[in-house]
Amino acid sequence: MPTTLKDQAAIVGIGETEYSKNSGRSELSLASEACRAAIKDAGLTPADIDGMTTFTMDTSDEIEVARAVGVGDLTFYSRTPHGGGAAIGVMHQAVMAVATGSAKAVLVYRALNGRSGARYSEGVSGGPTTSDLIHWSWYMPSGLMTPASWVAMVTQRYMHETGCTSRDLAEVCLAQREHAVKNPRAFFYQKPLTLEEHQAARAIVEPLRLYDCCQETDGGSACVVVSPEMARDLPNPPAMIRSVAQAAGAHQESMTSFYRPTLTDLPEVDLVARQCWEMSGLGPEDIDAAVIYDAFSSIVLWQLESYGFCKKGQAADFIRDGALRLDGRLPTNTHGGQLSEAYVHGMNGVNEGVRLIRGTSSSQPAKNEHVLVTAGVGVPTSGMILGQI
């Protein structure tokens, strides 16, 4: 039994549906198509899959997808909570399953009709009385009930403490849009964005403007995780998982951790980062490109700080001269991210991480030894480092 998850598993196949604003079909249909594509890309058959994992928020049961895709017996299945925080949590599950022999090939998926179906921008509201609903009940009466509003609350304080401005946030959006313009899968393919347009766009929840907020997308993404031994015999270059970790922090609420001594602290992101570096033996200086979870532009800055690419409070300075762009220090969200490609709860980012390692991104940096991929912010979260086999 391994005592570390370092180099215990690799991503060998990726797949996705088209990303649209109205898929015209069920989430199960999207999940099935993404899964089938991932299995095919891995060079496997559905019968090779014996493990499946997804988000608690996914509406498509593992066994429903399994029947649709033609997967037979399963010896591992699990779910990870906390929305986008689960994006690498599901990878953590898959790696643990492979490392412990609970499964040989784990299919990881997420599919949603995020625009034509239930939209997160519509906010939380009633439902069964769970501890989760009691939590939201502290915010629904005053109208603080959308992801943009919760993130804006922390963003306002962050800007106050660091001097970061809306124009600094814009650099995240502009760098990513520059990538999306070259990515045919992206909603903003061939649609550039200027600083003036970013600044002139309407405010959604001040201080966040329209382009600081991610897409709402219909679509699905999936990938296949197997052991390094199995990976070596498969057709596509595998992305080795150097480290993978989850964390919840002290005084954690889901999106509304407003009662921490320092409102802008993200101990859960710090803790994921620490585990990623310790497990892999790597540091920020070893990372050539990154896929940084970007439901909103500001959360990219905070993660750059938590992962140690710059000091706390200095992310705006770090990115100001183009660090996130293709020729910058840390080419980031080279697919356009969730701001400009699609919002698939971070799973489209996992696929981009694999493309970066393979050297097949539409904005491919010259160096691709190691790639960081992260998950949702403001919630219990997760992250991983991918490397060459």
Add this chain to the structure above:
Amino acid sequence: MAISGSEREAFEKQLEAYVGLDIGLEDIGKDRVNAAMVRHWCEAMGDSCGAYTDPALAAESVHGELVAPPTMLQAWILGGVGMASDESDPRDKQKELHRIFDAHGFSGVVATNTEQEYTRYLKMGDEIRARTVIEEISEQKATGLGIGYFINTRTTFRDQNDTEVGWLTFRVLKFEIAEVPVAAETAETGAPSRPQRLRPAMAHDNQWWWECVDKGELAIQRCSGCEALRHPPRPMCGECQSSEWDFVFSTGQGTVHSYVVIRHPEVPGYTYPLVVAVVDLEEGTRFVSNVVDVDPGDVEIGMAVQATIELVDDEMKLPVFRPA
């Protein structure tokens, strides 16, 4: 439910054939550009520019003669009262396109915007005609009105010498009209109820707190073991694990720790822009609620505020803050 799959594919293929098409009809002005129509327009619009209506002033202007207001451009080719009838020329490709949308469930139509450009001022006696091209049909969009497609047309205006004098683009949305609920809920009095704010869910761990609010108090839970104050309430103290607790009442005095100004989406029952703040209460805990009676631009971090408990809709009481 909007059409999907192969039906949608066939439909969109059919639409493609219309992109770039001239609609097949030329609009010819019923009257030459003339002083009477210009005067009526200027009166209706409240435009008193002398160059349009006063021959003497116009003669001294840069134009040297009477000219028509540029924004009147489209008026010269409009069809008059007859436009309101349903009858249309069977050769009209634009109407034909709209009928295809109607037949596929996209029967709603709304004009969304227009842009115009004027090449020269029109003079009295000019004869205006126009041709219209279907420039673009968007991909399917999910809009606030429903699922639909935007149609862009471009109309080019020419004079008696076949010289372009201006153009206008027009964008309409053809959309599937959303199903409307049969009957809105009504209060017992029979009067339609106005939208109310979202209610908190009540259960063992928070109901007492809302009961305090109903009595006009902003309560803070206090651990009986270590006397630590905590908010939001929970059944056990994270410091000493005591399950015994009581509560104190806050003075409601505090300072803004952070805040947001919510503009989108607008949820029924709330008034926008809506200010919500995390407030440091003087007792040491934080509380999240609205800041009211303040210009959103005047709210700032560190601002002193005072809570009062008040009705925020017909029934619900909530502690809200005002500048202190």
